[in-house]
Amino acid sequence: MADQHTQPFFFRFALIAAFAVIIDQLSKTFAARCLSLGQGIDVWGSFFKLTLVMNPGGVFGSRLGSQDFYTLVSVLAIAATLWFFFKAKTDGSLFRVGLSLVLGGAVGNLIDRFRFGEVIDFLDFDFFNINLPPAKLGIINFPGFHLDRWPVFNLADSFVLIGMVLIVIHLLLSKDEKGSASSPAPQ
Numbered sequence: 001m002a003d004q005h006t007q008p009f010f011f012r013f014a015l016i017a018a019f020a021v022i023i024d025q026l027s028k029t030f031a032a033r034c035l036s037l038g039q040g041i042d043v044w045g046s047f048f049k050l051t052l053v054m055n056p057g058g059v060f061g062s063r064l065g066s067q068d069f070y071t072l073v074s075v076l077a078i079a080a081t082l083w084f085f086f087k088a089k090t091d092g093s094l095f096r097v098g099l100s101l102v103l104g105g106a107v108g109n110l111i112d113r114f115r116f117g118e119v120i121d122f123l124d125f126d127f128f129n130i131n132l133p134p135a136k137l138g139i140i141n142f143p144g145f146h147l148d149r150w151p152v153f154n155l156a157d158s159f160v161l162i163g164m165v166l167i168v169i170h171l172l173l174s175k176d177e178k179g180s181a182s183s184p185a186p187q
Contacts, residue, residue, distance in 0.1 A: 013085060013100045020104025024156040025111060031122035040124060051124035053152045054116065067117055074110040077160075078103060094170035101163030108156035121152040 031052055035041065040051035057063035058070050081103040088095065112119040126149050134144035 010085070013096055013103075016097060016100035017104040017107065020101055020156070020159045021108045021111070024104065024108035024154065024159065027155050028108075028112065028120040028122070032120055035122065047126050049124040050122050051152050053121045054118040055121045055152070056118045067113065071110065071113045074106050074113065077106040078110070081106065092170045092174065094166045094173070098163040098166030098170065101159040101166065103163075105156040105159030105161075105163065108159070109154070112156075119154065119156075121154045121157075123154060123158075124152045125150045 031050060035050060035052035037052055037054065040049045042049055056067050056070075058073070081099050085096070085099050088099075109119045130145060130147040132142075132145040135142045
């Protein structure tokens with residue numbers, strides 16, 4: 001399955017992913033036992049609350065399809081993450097930690113979908129308001145967008161987001177390294 005060079009990375013990869021799943025599931029269990037559905041408890045004023053919601057959609061409350069659609073997307077994300085891990089020609093720590101966090105987050109939310117048909121969300125922040133006015137973008141009429149409060153989310157969503165950011169950072173840094181290695185030295 002994995003060659004000798006990949007085995008130490010696989011163990012760390014699996015450990016980080018398992019830690020993410022365990023922390024995610026413990027936090028959701030705590031939220032489900034301590035809060036009633038829809039109940040919000042101020043932690044840091046109105047900026048940070050614990051609010052229990054059941055999310056039939058995707059990350060950060062997105063709703064692009066049915067529950068089956070999001071279950072399929074989670075399974076595909078897990079398969080793609082594992083494929084990238086074994087096929088990647090990089091030993092980059094950022095890349096592998098990013099993949100681990102994406103895997104842990106995807107598994108954490110998939111467990112909820114199998115258990116409840118929905119995902120438990122409970123982290124409720126008021127980061128900043130977003131107000132984009134309606135606009136015509138070529139042939140597309142953008143209806144505008146308004147957000148008073150960030151959608152309620154969970155640790156699995158955070159792990160996926162942080163993992164993706166680490167992967168992008170790795171890709172940008174490796175692109176810079178390749179570019180500087182191939183460019184001639186200044187004279």
